[in-house]
Amino acid sequence: xxxxxxxxxxxxxxxxxxxxxxxxxxxxxxxxxxxxxxxxxxxxxxxxxxxxxxxxxxxxxxxxxxxxxxxxxxxxxxxxxxxxxxxxxxxxxxxxxxxxxxxxxxxxxxxxxxxxxxxxxxxxxxxxxxxxxxxxxxxxxxxxxxxxxxxxxxxxxxxxxxxxxxxxxxxxxxxxxxxxxxxxxxxxxxxxxxxxxxxxxxxxxxxxxxxxxxxxxxxxxxxxxxxxxxxxxxxxxxxxxxxxxxxxxxxxxxxxxxxxxxxxxxxxxxxxxxxxxxxxxxxxxxxxxxxxxxxxxxxxxxxxxxxxxxxxxxxxxxxxxxxxxxxxxxxxxxxxxxxxxxxxxxxxxxxxxxxxxxxxxxxxxxxxxxxxxxxxxxxxxxxxxxxxxxxxxxxxxxxxxxxxxxxxxxxxxxxxxxxxxxxxxxxxxxxxxxxxxxxxxxxxxxxxxxxxxxxxxxxxxxxxxxxxxxxxxxxxxxxxxxxxxxxxxxxxxxxxxxxxxxxxxxxxxxxxxxxxxxxxxxxxxxxxxxxxxxxxxxxxxxxx
Amino acid sequence: xxxxxxxxxxxxxxxxxxxxxxxxxxxxxxxxxxxxxxxxxxxxxxxxxxxxxxxxxxxxx
Ligand SMILES: Cc1cc2nc3c(=O)[nH]c(=O)nc-3n(C[C@H](O)[C@H](O)[C@H](O)COP(=O)(O)OP(=O)(O)OC[C@H]3O[C@@H](n4cnc5c(N)ncnc54)[C@H](O)[C@@H]3O)c2cc1C
Numbered sequence: 068x069x070x071x072x073x074x075x076x077x078x079x080x081x082x083x084x085x086x087x088x089x090x091x092x093x094x095x096x097x098x099x100x101x102x103x104x105x106x107x108x109x110x111x112x113x114x115x116x117x118x119x120x121x122x123x124x125x126x127x128x129x130x131x132x133x134x135x136x137x138x139x140x141x142x143x144x145x146x147x148x149x150x151x152x153x154x155x156x157x158x159x160x161x162x163x164x165x166x167x168x169x170x171x172x173x174x175x176x177x178x179x180x181x182x183x184x185x186x187x188x189x190x191x192x193x194x195x196x197x198x199x200x201x202x203x204x205x206x207x208x209x210x211x212x213x214x215x216x217x218x219x220x221x222x223x224x225x226x227x228x229x230x231x232x233x234x235x236x237x238x239x240x241x242x243x244x245x246x247x248x249x250x251x252x253x254x255x256x257x258x259x260x261x262x263x264x265x266x267x268x269x270x271x272x273x274x275x276x277x278x279x280x281x282x283x284x285x286x287x288x289x290x291x292x293x294x295x296x297x298x299x300x301x302x303x304x305x306x307x308x309x310x311x312x313x314x315x316x317x318x319x320x321x322x323x324x325x326x327x328x329x330x331x332x333x334x335x336x337x338x339x340x341x342x343x344x345x346x347x348x349x350x351x352x353x354x355x356x357x358x359x360x361x362x363x364x365x366x367x368x369x370x371x372x373x374x375x376x377x378x379x380x381x382x383x384x385x386x387x388x389x390x391x392x393x394x395x396x397x398x399x400x401x402x403x404x405x406x407x408x409x410x411x412x413x414x415x416x417x418x419x420x421x422x423x424x425x426x427x428x429x430x431x432x433x434x435x436x437x438x439x440x441x442x443x444x445x446x447x448x449x450x451x452x453x454x455x456x457x458x459x460x461x462x463x464x465x466x467x468x469x470x471x472x473x474x475x476x477x478x479x480x481x482x483x484x485x486x487x488x489x490x491x492x493x494x495x496x497x498x499x500x501x502x503x504x505x506x507x508x509x510x511x512x513x514x515x516x517x518x519x520x521x522x523x524x525x526x527x528x529x530x531x532x533x534x535x536x537x538x539x540x541x542x543x544x545x546x547x548x549x550x551x552x553x554x555x556x557x558x559x560x561x562x563x564x565x566x567x568x569x570x571x572x573x574x575x576x577x578x579x580x581x582x583x584x585x586x587x588x589x590x591x592x593x594x595x596x597x598x599x600x601x602x603x604x605x606x607x608x609x610x611x
Numbered sequence: 612x613x614x615x616x617x618x619x620x621x622x623x624x625x626x627x628x629x630x631x632x633x634x635x636x637x638x639x640x641x642x643x644x645x646x647x648x649x650x651x652x653x654x655x656x657x658x659x660x661x662x663x664x665x666x667x668x669x670x671x672x
């Protein structure tokens with residue numbers, strides 16, 4: 068009735084027969100991948116009931132994503148899921164880039180101190196999803212209204228105008244559901260997109276990459292090693308070596324376009340390539356076990372519009388990027404946190420549904436930024452013409468000799484959160500403060516006396532008051548911005564939020580993006596900024 | 612500052628000579644690689660994106 072499309076690594080949400088027909092749901096999410104789980108957690112913790120349908124019972128076997136960014140960990144931390152991720156994950160921040168035998172240079176991702184979370188961790192995607200699910204279970208026991216139904220496959224979607232109907236297939240037969248809002252987090256092949264006849268256009272890159280995750284004891288350092296024109300046989304045009312937990316190493320080799328996939332997936336053939344790569348590093352072939360192999364091709368594309376009536380698209384369903392830069396899951400999580408607080412306020416009747424449109428404008432812009440970055444990386448790694456190859460090789464040649472050429476070398480620009488510069492609902496920037504915390508930016512973390520700043524930016528809208536100053540909560544457009552006052556900022560906090568000032572007031576969204584900032588508390592201006600964020604006209608006087 | 616399109620090199624014949632001499636003995640492919648390196652080195656020296664854009668336009672005119 069619900070066939071298995073892939074085998075799962077863990078069983079997290081086993082199928083349960085529905086006893087009674089379901090009432091109309093405020094929010095239904097299709098897909099319990101990383102994006103669906105984060106959205107469900109965020110909504111459920113805010114108190115908006117959410118139902119997740121997935122046609123499997125847990126994450127698929129084998130790891131697609133391995134690199135999870137600081138912003139992802141910050142989001143997961145807010146939702147109570149990050150501690151085991153960081154504990155289990157391999158923390159890394161140094162990358163080395165080689166051209167043939169020669170090391171061109173190395174980079175350090177986060178030389179800056181004073182963040183709870185590291186720049187990146189490597190963690191197998193199934194484990195990442197498991198920790199998210201653990202947080203769902205913990206939230207459920209704290210009465211967060213989250214339900215996940217495994218082996219529930221959505222087979223049809225119809226937008227009825229005032230609500231959406233879904234046909235769901237289960238091992239016990241089909242049933243129907245109604246939802247006020249539907250969010251499709253059903254992955255790059257999104258059946259929802261097809262059901263609604265929506266297109267998904269972009270660029271296909273003509274290249275095949277072989278992934279071999281191998282388990283071995285090796286004392287390579289915990290760094291990202293990337294080779295252009297690797298000196299070992301059978302590695303193709305580029306190679307990557309990166310550590311995961313449990314003594315597993317990811318090897319990623321660029322094989323080119325004209326290959327016979329079945330032939331290349333032959334275990335003996337893969338072992339020959341891996342032998343050549345590892346022995347070039349260690350002199351001998353270490354003992355290792357092939358844990359997971361696959362060949363992937365990739366595309367950079369997005370949906371024209373992330374919303375179709377009452378249906379929203381998030382994560383890979385909405386946009387797809389090449390893996391170089393780790394912008395897939397990491398950017399999808401930013402979709403989830405962007406949509407969660409909006410849906411929450413709309414479902415509670417606090418904000419008008421127009422608020423949801425800004426999800427699209429902001430995240431479509433972010434998707435374009437991610438696609439641009441990952442397309443550029445791909446163009447550098449896979450030159451399409453003679454002249455692009457000449458420039459690429461010129462860059463690699465010069466990068467080993469001169470610092471100026473190193474910034475051109477592109478083996479992926481690693482995921483950072485998008486800054487919503489100039490979008491509606493942000494501003495004013497009345498503080499001539501540091502650029503990293505300008506309106507539109509995701510709040511960078513910083514140490515405070517009792518831990519870290521982001522721990523204080525959890526519930527709803529926040530007025531962050533730094534240094535001396537009096538302030539009181541401001542209510543406008545149905546929401547209240549609560550005060551977090553830090554009278555004596557640490558030097559790192561001051562550097563990131565104050566610059567030359569001794570005091571400042573920041574208005575911050577539930578997704579920890581800066582709305583506006585001022586040198587001093589100004590209730591009217593704050594109320595107007597809140598209204599603008601919630602899509603309302605400015606008014607005079609705060610309606611406290 | 613705008614892109615300089617008036618004569619700006621003291622000894623034009625001498626420079627031209629040196630430029631060609633740098634390609635002596637190079638195959639077409641090697642010359643192409645050399646030119647690519649040279650362009651990158653010069654572009655970095657200029658640095659200014661406005662000037663570089665003007666230069667790209669002037670070259671394709
Ligand atoms: C080789 C590779 C390496 C990558 N590396 C990274 C990386 O290092 N960092 C990073 O951030 N990203 C990386 N990515 C991207 C990352 O894996 C994806 O962006 C991420 O999985 C997207 O999550 P999602 O929740 O949108 O979709 P998915 O993970 O695809 O989840 C979709 C879910 O929807 C379910 N579903 C589908 N159809 C239905 C239906 N009809 N009814 C019910 N349920 C349904 C599926 O079973 C699945 O559980 C990589 C990808 C690849 C291929």
